[in-house]
Amino acid sequence: MTSDRFRECLTLLRWSQRGLAEALACDDRIVRRWASGDAEIPADLAAWLETLAQAHAAAPAPTTWRRRRRPASPVEA
Numbered sequence: 001m002t003s004d005r006f007r008e009c010l011t012l013l014r015w016s017q018r019g020l021a022e023a024l025a026c027d028d029r030i031v032r033r034w035a036s037g038d039a040e041i042p043a044d045l046a047a048w049l050e051t052l053a054q055a056h057a058a059a060p061a062p063t064t065w066r067r068r069r070r071p072a073s074p075v076e077a
Contacts, residue, residue, distance in 0.1 A: 001046035003037035009053040010035075 001009075010020060017035055021028035024045075033039035 001041045001049070003035055003041075006041055006046075006049065007035055009049040012053040012056050013049075 010017065015023070017031045018028050021031045024031075030039060034041045034045075
């Protein structure tokens with residue numbers, strides 16, 4: 001996995017680098033190194049991120065439940 005794809009996967013998952021570090025219970029410095037290309041991304045981590053990213057892409061969040069925005073009142077405008 002390239003660092004570009006790594007960052008794309010995090011974006012698809014809506015995870016920050018810090019959020020991934022918390023999920024992995026690792027130091028956020030290594031996550032920053034993976035994202036910058038300064039460290040090799042472990043194969044098992046790359047496979048896991050790809051699986052999660054593909055699942056999110058295949059099953060986006062539902063939109064039917066969202067409320068409509070109320071029109072801005074004259075005071076807010």
